[in-house]
């Protein structure tokens with residue numbers, strides 16, 4: 001449950017090295033047309049997000065740097081989100097700033113589309129699969145209410161409630177990192193678990 005630590009980097013783009021940094025950065029990108037995803041070809045993590053050494057002591061996420069170059073400012077403590085759902089992509093036109101909640105909504109809407117593709121548009125309201133369960137758990141983890149999750153995923157409120165309380169899908173939920181809270185503790189845990197960067 002590591003907190004994301006935000007470290008400003010824009011000062012490097014205002015230093016005498018800025019042009020050299022940009023050249024070194026774009027050399028590692030397969031630049032295409034504005035509609036295309038521009039693939040990062042250098043170092044990446046296991047999820048596909050690229051990384052770039054902006055200075056000997058400072059590594060930044062490639063897509064965040066691309067956003068910063070394009071928008072001439074630091075993304076600050078906001079996330080840099082992919083409209084194209086492609087972690088490798090550093091096309092600044094495909095990037096936008098957002099919060100953890102925005103990130104989760106992205107994931108949920110993608111999950112909904114995938115489910116829709118697989119099962120047809122009107123899938124049974126109480127039927128769940130593991131992919132949807134993962135979206136439900138993710139919603140819990142960022143503090144969404146049962147109603148919010150139910151509406152976003154098109155699953156019944158009762159289904160969500162039972163999962164939250166650990167009364168259904170118990171084992172699968174546990175595998176996905178969900179531990180029901182004792183009833184008297186109404187704590188809502190703030191962002192944890194998987195998220196964008």
Ligand SMILES: [Zn+2]
Nearest residue numbers: 037084089094
């Ligand atoms: Zn893209």
